[in-house]
Amino acid sequence: MTGVLEIRDLNKSFDGIVVARAIDLTLEAGRVVGLIGPNGAGKTSLFNLISGVVPPDSGTVTLSGAPLDRLKFHERIRCGLSRTWQHTRLFPSLSVLDNLLIGTHDYPGERLVEALFARSGLRSHDTSARDKAKDILGRMGLERVASGLVSDLPYGQQKLVGVARALMGDAKCLLLDEPMAGVEGQSYAAMQRVVREVADRGVAVCVVEHNVAFVRDLCDEGVFMFAGELMARGSVDELIADPRLTELYFGT
């Protein structure tokens, strides 16, 4: 197994409160790692540190051997990192399909001259991006709502759209922040299936999730985080069975 994302000795504290202490973590291609821990353990902060939303105090992050440390958030995404958000953060004034179309890496939209004058190039980009978006939506069972306003969807489907949007960039490493919170029924099964498919195509996946059943069914292994430190790594069942971790989790 090759390490896609490598985190070495990552540290961060806010006014003395440690959110990451000497974190070493490797995410491998094709494997889904569940990041488990109680609220406030620093799981989302770790995602923010990896993606560059928040700068670390020290430590390094490399993606496929390339250091990300000097890059800004959006530049890291362009290197092949992708992430979702706990609270979806979709674009409410856009349709579901348009939400996805922004997510392709060769989207010409943010450079004005290119977007306006490279018409012929745009058309082919447009068609392939649309096909790709429809394919992803199809796999999530969302093809029928593609043209609807994203804010009209039930919350579970919005979470799916958030993941679908993150998949548009063909990332090498995918960070999912609580993808199952508020997701039920058909969306639950679709989410599980899609994340597994993504991993099977060779993407390194890390999931922050409180839904134990989901983590157990989906993840190849788990990492337990507490107070900014990675305490243990192993199979999800092992972690659940460890009385020391259970105590930390429930605070008994």
Added chain:
Amino acid sequence: MEYLYGIIIIVGLYVILATSFNLIIGYGGLVSIAHPVFFALGAYTSAVLARDLAVPILLAMLAGMLVAVVASIALALPSLRVSGDYLLIASIGFQLGLLEVIKNLRFTGGAGGYVNIPPFLIREFGRESYVLLVLVVMVAVVLLVRWIARSDYGRAMSAMRDDELAFASLGRDAMWMKITIFALGSGFAGLAGALYAHYFRFIVPEQFEILQSAAILTMVVVGGLRTTWGPIVGALLLQALPQALTFLQLPPSILGPIQGLLFTGLVLVFMFVRPQGLVPAGDIWRGAGSGQLAAKRDR
């Protein structure tokens, strides 16, 4: 006739100002009030270059636009780097400061204004030709902004305005986009300024002050943010209003403040009663090839 031409040109220039301000504050979601100062920069640059340095007027006008673009980038670069809110504060400071500088410099004519600006086209081809020029530029700006708003760039602007962090999480550079929008909108204001200067041939710092900011903001908000027709309707209405007020024959000393109160009052009323403005934009981005239309095509 000359009076009518003057009004048409003023309305045309305000349509350019309101439309370009709509690009910044409506489509771009960038809160700034300094639009009149870029109008001033265009006017003063073009006027000074053409009168004192004998630069050909067309070149001087383009230089006026360019100076507005450069100044807007210089303003946006540091303030947008921190957070969007700082742009508002920086824009207020920039407007007050720059106008103060213009009032105190000798080569800008000081507080008394800059006179004898060389006319453009009028002597050779008559006033009608200038009216035509302004209308052509106006239509071009309106169509360009509309085109941008409905292109892939427009979709990205919508996304960036909705959620900047999510926009960045897709590998998009929000900072670069905001600077482009701000520079382009300010450049159009500069062009409007240059067009103003070479027709009316007299500019004075106080016409670019905060009352002007309120007027342009009112045009966009009352007309309808993020629409093509909104700023046009707003500019027509808000230009007609002061003209109507002059019939009340109030002394000039209270006419100005009354206009200011009226503008502010209108913005407040519209914010509460009809936030979408006279021309509603709807709550979904409508691009030329938007998801909705494309989906209908596919069916």
